[in-house]
Amino acid sequence: MARIIVVTSGKGGVGKTTTSAAISMGLAKKGHKTVVIDFDVGLRNLDLIMGCERRVVYDIINVINGEAALNQALIKDKNCNLLSILPASQTRNKDALTLEGVEKILEELAKEFKYIVCDSPAGIETGAHLAMYFADDAFVVTNPEVSSVRDSDRMLGLLASKSRRAERGEEPIKEYLLLSRYSPERVRSGEMLSLSDVQDILSLHLLGVIPESKSVLTSSNAGTPVILDEKSDAGQAYADIVARYLGENRPQRFIDDKNGFFRKLFGGK
């Protein structure tokens, strides 16, 4: 039985697509057949981040409208053959996405894939609603910043009430916090919300903290998910996250400063 993961946030620009690309690649590299779907119709980005923008022939709207078969639209990733990408349409608008259409696609994908990662668009309208409606797990990507935290809180309320699991009275969606663009230095100087500040408001199970990193921009320019950059801190953070999601117990590495050890040793502030 496939596990459907939605990567959502409410707020835009916090790192949903970066996260979707990284964790779907991470799951595939661990040997699980994974597909990642772009739900942002009209503003598609996932294909760019995955580096397959020149190989898009058919998209999710074509499949919903019956213009193409699912396997014609799926793109196999060049770095890992267990990973496939289902791109969004760039020319249509989001009204083309329907609940029944999405349900059919997910049912068909569930026969072949172990993990289905849904990259949600920003906001709380149809696109975001459809991305999270069928989910089993939700990765709520949040920046340590006041508006992002409030929007994530809103999204959590919607996950608890407007999903299929909620409407059927089934076990609720498992919610995980992914705190991205975290800068321990700025937290220490009091400029940025700390992890505990965010947890005070959201009270979520923490899956991982992703540090602010230049490697994210470099990777998206190169069209490879940042998790493949094994030297980068962000890449390692995502690797930790995938491991934790799969059950491994890994300590949180990116909450404190890199220089923390030396500071403690020499008694700095």
Added chain:
Amino acid sequence: MIFIGSGVRIQAITRNLLNPQMTINSHSSPALEFKSSTFSVPVLSLASNDLILVEQLLNEKVKLAPEFFKHSPVIVDLQDVNKKQLVLNFDDLTTVIRKAGLFVVGIRSGNEEQQAQAIALGIPLNTAPTSETKAGTKTKSTKTTDNETNNEFVTNDSTTVMITKPVRSGQRIYSHGDLIVLAQVGAGAEILAEGNIHVYGSLRGKALAGVQGNTEARIFCSDLQAELISIAGNYKISDDIHGAISNTPVQIYLQKNTLVVKTII
């Protein structure tokens, strides 16, 4: 077979609000006034149209507590009789009930003919119950039961609503009785109750108690950081709330139309 069901609350609507002239000319005392009032009336549910049997059983019941039943008002519920499609003449029924010493003050679930007879006798029509004396309190998460907006959670009776999961931004909880939240209330969330509100986590959203006019209602919380608090329409926004110390349990109540914030003990 008859049984006397549980009581029904009748609430008269305050008409002052609908008739502004009454308040404008308040210096000359008005000739009449509608006031809100609540009282319990027993419901007589019928399952048979055999009036001889009904009369006999009714008399037996009245004999068990003659002082209670003498001149007692009663509302007649004909749902079962009409479901079984038994023919029952309402005029005859009221005669039987009158003979037993009871006054019929309402009819519920009557068919058109029965309702017409009731009106002719000067007996008002009552609506069918949505829920009556539900046992115990409900423990519900923020799952919805309403179709309007999926963020609203409303119950139909006045038992305490208990919430055990955090109330998220954008959600709205309404209780006809008291409201107890065993988690935090997020900024941008709204919790409303006709009775009291207790929040055992941090209260960051809006809390409105006594929303139908109960000035005795209070708000109790462990950590007051609310955007807005209100009791029976008297409200204060966070800037104007004084006396809130973070992480200290406080209670909020109305004293002469002003909101007072005080530590609980």
